[in-house]
Amino acid sequence: MATLNRPGASDGHVCGIDAAMEVIGGKWKVLILWALHEQPHRRFGELRRLVPGITEKVLASHLRELEADGIVDRVSYDEVPPRVEYTLTKDGIRLNDALGPLAAWGRERAGDAGS
Amino acid sequence: MATLNRPGASDGHVCGIDAAMEVIGGKWKVLILWALHEQPHRRFGELRRLVPGITEKVLASHLRELEADGIVDRVSYDEVPPRVEYTLTKDGIRLNDALGPLAAWGRERAGDAGS
């Protein structure tokens, strides 16, 4: 509905999708989201193992961005050795929900040739 | 469940989302998709105008990638001046459908502060 060619869109986005794309635009973001979706309350090291190939730096920075975007919640326990847990916020859960159909589409076309 | 930590995923993807992300990963892909969704059968120049800020080179390459991925259909009429029309394929339409919830999520959090 003409969301695209409406010049007065709020904050530079022409439709909701690129607002979402800004959040999940990182290379590993969706994988982190997915890992967190399957098993909430993961720790840093667990996440690193769950997302094979990611480096600590990138995992940390992505986690920070997701936290800043209100997608994940970071809880650090003041123990020793230091323990930090990451969870999805309500917004993050809804984001993952919204990602569901997209995942289904991708899986469908990966399995089926997509005729 | 456990799609993530399953090492034997088909072609390098751990879940359907990153398969989808490969398709819509370009900076302007979703905008093109969205423009095509709102009004099918757009021409190159129209698309360029509909997606403000994109350059010809990038539009052309993104269009080519989308075509290679079976998302858009390219029909070139052998007239003069040359005319080319782009349409969404059935797969593209379903992709846009799958993008719907994501767009809703983005719009919701753009408008609402996300409490």
Next chain:
DNA sequence: CTGTTCGCTCACCTCAGGGTAACCACCCAC
């Protein structure tokens, strides 16, 4: 004859996101 439209293509350059790797403070097991 010049300029413009149309749908690109080519060569070049920039820049930010991501990769590499070392390091930190702390504690426990050996």
Next chain:
DNA sequence: GTGGGTGGTTACCCTGAGGTGAGCGAACAG
């Protein structure tokens, strides 16, 4: 004391997606 585990941080480098600008070949307006 040494090594390993915790959860990071910092510095540097590097690749590739994307931006810039020009041109092309035909027709048509002026």
